[in-house]
Amino acid sequence: MNEQVEDPEKVRTPEGRSRTVAEPGLCRDCGAPVPPRRQRCRECGSRRVTRHAELNSLSIAHIDCDAFYASVEKRDNPALADLPVIVGGGQRGVVAACCYVARLYGVRSAMPMFKAMALCPHAVVLPPDMKKYQAVGRQVRATMLELTPLVQPLSIDEAFLDLTGTGESLGLSPARSLILLVRRLETEIGITASIGLSYNKFLAKVASDLDKPRGFKAIGRAEALDFLGPRPVGLIWGVGAALQSKLEHDGITTIAELRDRDEIWLMKRYGVMGRRLYRFARGEDLRTVDPDEETKSISAETTFSRDISDLGDLRNRLWPLCETVARRMKAAGLLGGSVVLKLKTGDFRLVTRSRRVGAPTQEPDAVFEAVMPLLEREASGVAYRLIGVGCADLTPLDRSATPDLLAPELLLAPRGDPPAEPAPDVPVPATVPDPQRSFVTSGNPSPMLPGFERLYRRKRRK
Ligand SMILES: [Mg+2]
Numbered sequence: 017m018n019e020q021v022e023d024p025e026k027v028r029t030p031e032g033r034s035r036t037v038a039e040p041g042l043c044r045d046c047g048a049p050v051p052p053r054r055q056r057c058r059e060c061g062s063r064r065v066t067r068h069a070e071l072n073s074l075s076i077a078h079i080d081c082d083a084f085y086a087s088v089e090k091r092d093n094p095a096l097a098d099l100p101v102i103v104g105g106g107q108r109g110v111v112a113a114c115c116y117v118a119r120l121y122g123v124r125s126a127m128p129m130f131k132a133m134a135l136c137p138h139a140v141v142l143p144p145d146m147k148k149y150q151a152v153g154r155q156v157r158a159t160m161l162e163l164t165p166l167v168q169p170l171s172i173d174e175a176f177l178d179l180t181g182t183g184e185s186l187g188l189s190p191a192r193s194l195i196l197l198v199r200r201l202e203t204e205i206g207i208t209a210s211i212g213l214s215y216n217k218f219l220a221k222v223a224s225d226l227d228k229p230r231g232f233k234a235i236g237r238a239e240a241l242d243f244l245g246p247r248p249v250g251l252i253w254g255v256g257a258a259l260q261s262k263l264e265h266d267g268i269t270t271i272a273e274l275r276d277r278d279e280i281w282l283m284k285r286y287g288v289m290g291r292r293l294y295r296f297a298r299g300e301d302l303r304t305v306d307p308d309e310e311t312k313s314i315s316a317e318t319t320f321s322r323d324i325s326d327l328g329d330l331r332n333r334l335w336p337l338c339e340t341v342a343r344r345m346k347a348a349g350l351l352g353g354s355v356v357l358k359l360k361t362g363d364f365r366l367v368t369r370s371r372r373v374g375a376p377t378q379e380p381d382a383v384f385e386a387v388m389p390l391l392e393r394e395a396s397g398v399a400y401r402l403i404g405v406g407c408a409d410l411t412p413l414d415r416s417a418t419p420d421l422l423a424p425e426l427l428l429a430p431r432g433d434p435p436a437e438p439a440p441d442v443p444v445p446a447t448v449p450d451p452q453r454s455f456v457t458s459g460n461p462s463p464m465l466p467g468f469e470r471l472y473r474r475k476r477r478k
Pocket residue numbers: 080081082083084173174
């Protein structure tokens with residue numbers, strides 16, 4: 017085959033001279049190694065070749081399915097393949113997911129539906145089918161787990177994988193294993209995903225977003241500082257709109273500017289977050305990929321079709337949310353030590369209030385009773401467009417109190433029904449960019465998983 021020779025890679029040596037290096041390369045279609053200076057894979061002829069100097073040494077990955085809900089819908093109805101598809105609903109609901117065709121029109125996740133429809137009036141709008149997405153999400157998870165037990169799910173369609181040391185056991189580099197994994201997701205499940213590969217979680221997550229869809233992007237140690245420098249501080253984990261504007265007020269908009277401040281100053285100014293800012297700005301992230309990382313909160317929320325200011329009306333909308341949260345808490349085998357009320361005003365101002373509960377609970381009425389005084393205080397005639405309730409300070413249910421939960425056949429059964437969800441008002445992630453995280457705000461997206469798995473493991477250890 018007549019192969020074109022690509023431009024050799026030029027790098028600068030510490031002395032400032034230009035030098036060519038042969039960066040290892042892999043075919044993104046079949047995973048075969050591609051020798052230096054080749055543009056095509058010798059095995060399959062694909063031109064999708066990835067090269068990176070540290071390709072063989074990076075082992076922390078973030079895998080994120082592309083436009084997950086919309087991809088599942090397209091998979092199940094090929095007639096939709098070339099059409100703009102939006103999964104979402106309700107008059108004033110938001111976009112839960114949109115395909116890449118819809119994105120060409122400017123449609124984005126978490127965008128209000130009316131805005132999305134104005135941008136792309138001919139879009140096919142489908143109501144979310146959570147049961148179906150959960151089932152596909154479980155298949156994706158199972159495929160990942162065949163590669164390594166160190167899978168930390170972030171939501172229904174994304175996870176961190178730690179492939180450190182798998183090279184020897186699998187006989188493949190982590191990069192190659194990941195390419196083959198994503199290929200399996202395409203051929204066996206019928207959806208596409210993007211890979212971010214780096215030496216820590218922060219950068220792996222950033223990387224997976226750089227080359228979507230069907231992406232593969234590596235960020236190595238040698239380039240991390242240069243890569244991060246010009247990027248906005250909002251790229252850093254945990255820097256939301258509020259902190260971003262505080263930083264901006266202090267004259268810090270890029271990560272490079274963050275690096276000009278010393279750690280003490282940052283900690284005095286931003287507390288614990290200051291230390292994180294200091295480290296992340298330097299591409300340092302010590303968090304490990306933890307399959308057991310606990311769910312931090314479980315919540316549910318709803319956007320109204322018309323703003324509501326009346327306390328009685330708000331109260332009526334609050335109750336079903338408490339029931340939903342309680343159901344999810346029970347599914348996860350967790351008790352909540354505090355409750356959180358979330359309100360969004362008609363002009364999109366976010367109000368969150370929380371309080372501890374007397375005794376940790378997973379009962380809907382206890383959640384309701386704890387959160388009502390918070391609502392009473394906030395419902396002073398202000399018109400709200402959204403209400404949400406959550407439980408935080410979660411602890412596993414005492415296992416002595418629930419012997420039935422320990423039956424292995426129960427634990428190994430499919431992970432239960434996804435929460436019965438959305439009807440006219442789709443529960444929305446109004447402030448979280450990724451709507452797929454709406455019901456478990458951190459940690460494991462399967463509400464059944466965290467508590468059950470811990471209980472199961474404890475039992476096995478006995
Ligand atoms: Mg995704």
